[in-house]
Amino acid sequence: xxxxxxxxxxxxxxxxxxxxxxxxxxxxxxxxxxxxxxxxxxxxxxxxxxxxxxxxxxxxxxxxxxxxxxxxxxxxxxxxxxxxxxxxxxxxxxxxxxxxxxxxxxxxxxxxxxxxxxxxxxxxxxxxxxxxxxxxxxxxxxxxxxxxxxxxxxxxxxxxxxxxxxxxxxxxxxxxxxxxxxxxxxxxxxxxxxxxxxxxxxxxxxxxxxxxxxxxxxxxxxxxxxxxxxxxxxxxxxxxxxxxxxxxxxxxxxxxxxxxxxxxxxxxxxxxxxxxxxxxxxxxxxxxxxxxxxxxxxxxxxxxxxxxxxxxxxxxxxxxxxxxxxxxxxxxxxxxxxxxxxxxxxxxxxxxxxxxxxxxxxxxxxxxxxxxxxxxxxxxxxxxxxxxxxxxxxxxxxxxxxxxxxxxxxxxxxxxxxxxxxxxxxxxxxxxxxxxxxxxxxxxxxxxxxxxxxxxxxxxxxxxxxxxxxxxxxxxxxxxxxxxxxxxxxxxxxxxxxxxxxxxxxxxxxxxxxxxxxxxxxxxxxxxxxxx
Numbered sequence: 001x002x003x004x005x006x007x008x009x010x011x012x013x014x015x016x017x018x019x020x021x022x023x024x025x026x027x028x029x030x031x032x033x034x035x036x037x038x039x040x041x042x043x044x045x046x047x048x049x050x051x052x053x054x055x056x057x058x059x060x061x062x063x064x065x066x067x068x069x070x071x072x073x074x075x076x077x078x079x080x081x082x083x084x085x086x087x088x089x090x091x092x093x094x095x096x097x098x099x100x101x102x103x104x105x106x107x108x109x110x111x112x113x114x115x116x117x118x119x120x121x122x123x124x125x126x127x128x129x130x131x132x133x134x135x136x137x138x139x140x141x142x143x144x145x146x147x148x149x150x151x152x153x154x155x156x157x158x159x160x161x162x163x164x165x166x167x168x169x170x171x172x173x174x175x176x177x178x179x180x181x182x183x184x185x186x187x188x189x190x191x192x193x194x195x196x197x198x199x200x201x202x203x204x205x206x207x208x209x210x211x212x213x214x215x216x217x218x219x220x221x222x223x224x225x226x227x228x229x230x231x232x233x234x235x236x237x238x239x240x241x242x243x244x245x246x247x248x249x250x251x252x253x254x255x256x257x258x259x260x261x262x263x264x265x266x267x268x269x270x271x272x273x274x275x276x277x278x279x280x281x282x283x284x285x286x287x288x289x290x291x292x293x294x295x296x297x298x299x300x301x302x303x304x305x306x307x308x309x310x311x312x313x314x315x316x317x318x319x320x321x322x323x324x325x326x327x328x329x330x331x332x333x334x335x336x337x338x339x340x341x342x343x344x345x346x347x348x349x350x351x352x353x354x355x356x357x358x359x360x361x362x363x364x365x366x367x368x369x370x371x372x373x374x375x376x377x378x379x380x381x382x383x384x385x386x387x388x389x390x391x392x393x394x395x396x397x398x399x400x401x402x403x404x405x406x407x408x409x410x411x412x413x414x415x416x417x418x419x420x421x422x423x424x425x426x427x428x429x430x431x432x433x434x435x436x437x438x439x440x441x442x443x444x445x446x447x448x449x450x451x452x453x454x455x456x457x458x459x460x461x462x463x464x465x466x467x468x469x470x471x472x473x474x475x476x477x478x479x480x481x482x483x484x485x486x487x488x489x490x491x492x493x494x495x496x497x498x499x500x501x502x503x504x505x506x507x508x509x510x511x512x513x514x515x516x517x518x519x520x521x522x523x524x525x526x527x528x529x530x531x532x
Contacts, residue, residue, distance in 0.1 A: 045089050046176050048073045051403045054101075057131045059153055065101040066131065066157060070404040072172060073204075075196055090179050093197050094172035095165040096402065098131060098157050099205075108160040108211040108240065108511055111198055113167060115219025117190070118417040120170040120410070122394045124217055124245070128494040128503065129162055131155045132397060136389050136495050139277075139364035139382075147389040149397060154504035160213060160511050165197060167223070169417050172406055186421025187430065191226040198227070199235055211240035213511055218459060218491065221247035222432050228446070229435035238443040241510060242436075245451040246459045246491045249436065252429030253463035256342050261305045264340045266463035268301065269293040271327035271346055273454040274363030278351060280328030286488065290454065293326050294462060304339060343457050344376035357381060362490025363455040386495060387412065437471040440481065449510040450484040451503060456491040483510060 050071035057064045072094045076087030100107065112129055114121045126134045126149070133152040137143045156162060166173045168184035175181045184193050202208050212231075216224030221244040231237040248254060256263050272293035275281060281289045304311065304319045311319070317331070319339055324331035327341065329349050334341065347358045351366060359365035359382030367381030391412050398404045422430045440446060450468065452461035468482060485506050489496035494503055509516055 046074050046092055049092075053401075053403050055131065055401075057151055057153075057155070057157075059158070064131070064155075064158060067099050067101065068402050069097040069099070070095075070398060070402040072174075073197075073200065074176065075193070075200060077196075089176040091168065091184065091193060092174055092176055093165060093168070093193070095163055095197075095201075096125065096130075096398075097164075097201070097205075098162040100157065100161060105209065106211070108213055109163065109202075109207050110156065110160045110213040110215055110243075110511065111163045111165060111194075111201075112215040113165050113194065113220045113223060114170075114217050115221070115223060116170070116413060116417065117167070117185070117219050117420045118170060118411075118414045119218070119220075120166045120394075120412050120414075121164045121220075122171070122390050122412055123492055124215065124220075125164040126390060126393060126397070127492060128500065128507075129156045129215070130164065131157050132401070134389050134393050137385050138495055138497065139359075139362060139366075142385045143389050145388075145392070147392045149393050154501060154508075156504070156507055156511065159508050161207075161210075163201060165194065166411075167417075168193060169414055170411050172408060172410055174408070181416070185417045185419070186423065187222070187226065187432075188424055189421065190223060191230050194223060194227050195230040195234065198231065199237070202237075212237065213241040213243065214239055215243035215245065216247075217245040219248065221245065221249065221459075222430075225249060225432040225436040225439075229432075229439045232439055232442055239439075239446055241447045241449065243449045243451070243507065243510065244464075246453060246456055246493075247450060247464045248459045249433045249464065249467045250429055250431040252431065253467060254459065261302075261340070263343075263463070264305060265297045265301055266466060267341070267343050267346075267457070267460045268297045268323070268327065269462045270363070270455070270457055270460040271341065271343075271350075274347075274358060274457065275326075275328030275350060277364045277455055278328070278358070278366075280350075286454065289326075296322070296326060297462060342376075347457060348374055348377045358457075359383070359490065360457045361386070361492060362453070362495070363457050364490060364496075382490060386492065431467075433467050433471060437473050440471070440473050440477055446481070447510070448482045449507065450482065451493065451506075452484065452486045453490045453493040453499075454486060454488055456493075458491045461486065483516065 048071065050069055050073070052067055052069045054067050055065070072092040074089045075091045075093060077090050078087050112121060112124045114123050126132065127136065131152055132149045135143065135148050135150050167190055168175070169181050175184070184190055214224045214228055224242050224244060228239045228242050231239060252260060253262050253266050269290055272289050273286060276284070276286050276289045316335060316339065320331040320335035323339060324334045327346065333349060343360065347360055347363070348369065350358050352369070355369055355372065356366040357369045357377040360377070360380045362382035365382035365385060367384065370378050395410055398410070450464065452464060454461065471478065485503070487493035487496070487499040487503060489499045494500040506516070
């Protein structure tokens with residue numbers, strides 16, 4: 001049977017099929033803890049609303065059969081104070097769990113989430129990890145409706161069970177009745193909520209002895225690092241692996257705040273890579289361009305920015321010419337910017353003479369600009385072209401293949417999470433590098449996989465490289481426990497098919513504990529490399 005076709009699971013001990021239930025007022029399906037249908041009442045505590053379906057994915061090595069459990073679970077907390085009391089519902093988190101039918105006690109389980117804050121996990125779910133994937137656009141080849149899903153023969157479900165969880169106010173995740181969502185809209189609060197969900201899932205599914213993996217993308221990497229540390233610090237749960245896809249571990253490396261020169265240094269190699277993608281370095285290899293830009297950003301550029309007004313006009317113009325040649329823009333524009341190029345301004349300027357803006361999530365994407373003299377890009381063409389296929393297919397997939405329905409909006413990306421609280425970081429940079437380092441010091445078997453897209457202008461690869469290289473951990477741990485891969489694409493590198501295939505292989509190796517295969521100059525793919 002095709003993966004798209006759900007079939008009812010076997011009846012439970014009460015004879016009730018777990019794929020049937022009573023629809024509540026919101027259009028969803030309400031279940032009691034044993035999987036039987038139950039009526040939701042506004043005057044009662046909320047209940048889990050879960051649907052379980054069975055599927056089979058045809059692979060070259062044979063069928064992969066699995067169950068998908070879709071819906072919201074109610075999380076409860078003990079009351080504050082010294083008086084004992086039963087847990088009170090405070091959140092209903094939405095997730096889709098994929099569990100292979102052929103169980104192995106040593107089979108890993110991976111919890112994945114995207115970031116934003118405010119982004120649902122549809123991107124990793126239908127773009128990279130899940131058994132079904134979006135037939136999506138790549139740069140220069142946008143898809144037209146009707147959009148469709150394909151079987152994902154490279155799904156990570158081949159190697160680990162998967163739990164795709166949406167953070168509060170994304171997807172279908174919402175606060176419990178009587179609770180407010182903003183109590184979860186912050187780094188620490190979100191961290192604690194996701195950690196509680198993971199502990200709850202392990203308990204409900206009897207998976208406490210399984211190797212545990214976390215995977216995050218973008219702000220999801222901030223979340224993954226904080227959650228992994230929280231699991232160890234609070235619950236003594238040691239994760240086996242953390243996958244950081246397009247990471248941001250220290251916001252001071254990417255935020256263009258006054259008197260902070262770090263982002264200008266870290267973004268420059270990404271600007272050079274994007275310029276290469278648009279023909280600004282004709283006849284040169286991407287790797288050579290990136291190497292030159294990184295050398296400049298690490299050696300000469302810091303001194304130039306530190307000199308400030310002490311630079312002579314001749315020195316400034318010479319530096320502007322060097323920077324302009326590296327990133328493909330007019331040196332006079334660089335000089336007027338005082339050698340400091342903000343990323344939204346760069347994305348508007350690079351192809352201005354062609355009437356185009358370039359993408360922030362993926363700098364290979366372009367779109368016509370509105371106002372020809374606009375100082376920054378008005379929109380992100382990469383998100384504009386990628387989001388519609390994901391939006392259409394997740395809504396169709398949940399209802400028709402996974403059997404889950406709700407009348408509330410599935411929030412693909414929501415601004416309702418803002419303002420996002422960083423109250424614990426008042427007066428200093430928001431960072432989770434210290435969490436990651438503390439975890440690696442406390443948990444000697446935890447490993448880290450890092451994925452960088454060369455054309456990612458949201459979380460530039462050089463910033464991540466810098467943070468990882470300065471983790472307060474032993475040098476041998478940095479060399480042996482952190483695997484870094486590079487892809488010739490952007491933030492969501494899996495929209496580029498060669499990168500998706502390479503990344504799927506890298507993730508399979510990482511989750512399986514397999515060392516990366518050695519490559520030679522003859523067989524190393526140009527789209528994905530492990531060093532530069």
